[in-house]
Amino acid sequence: MSDELDRTLDADDPSGADAGSDARGQFELREHTADVAVAATADSLGEVFAAVAEGLTAAMCDSVPDTGDRFTVRVRAESLEALLFDYLDECIYERDVRGVLPVDHRATVWREGAEWAVEASARGVPLSAVTARDVKAVTYSEMDLAETEDGWRAYVVFDV
Template sequence: MPYELRPHTADIAVAATGRTLSAVFEATADGLAAASCDELIDSGEQLDITASAESLEALLFEYLDELIYVRDVELVLPVDHEVSIAERAGGWELEGRARGIPLDEIDAREVKAVTYADMRIEETAAGWEAYVVFDV
């Protein structure tokens, strides 16, 4: 599994790995979904997700924050994440897709927000690692 849920005081953290930058973003988003729901179902429609920021850490924050926003506004849990990330002049851009499972079809817990507390994303010899704390 490319992510692991970890307790973090009153919150929950996701530690994720991936061979590529896109893969670690996807794994972190999968961890967010796992923190929200134990059992996923196959229903749901495709969602398009975009984010941009000046740094990779800020891009990861913006992406996860957008997933939480979509959940709250569209009442769906984004799962099955696919992203592509590109470095542009002045920053980073992310284009992604996910499947939105209607919240009324699952038993979901509320993850309130992504935080910058202890957040990190870094390249390693094996690929990429990310660590993100969520307010629950």
């Protein structure tokens, strides 16, 4: 990946928690030694989660057909960083177990007591319909998730 890649994500919120917002999350793929990193920004937590997942998709595939059925992912964790890690790990699990490339990510994140939760959906494109590169795993290496004056930013490194 010699060129940096910017893409914009339509971050619909399945729960309506961010209703009324026309905000879009953005991600950028960055070279990272033998790995690949995704830097993302968005107005809300759900949008930044979805933008990082779109970056994961872009790291695996350059072109995505309009096929596939939507599926839902629900994850809970004790911290936001753990939630982002587990959510992205679930996307990789869906690829490996169901044989689909998760695309067109949508996510809603909220706090529930002492835990954080994400409910997300993606369209599962059959791997047989795409030429996909292998991303082995999400890592905690250099992971950053922070609220800014403009919304949220995330930085995640994936093992390739």
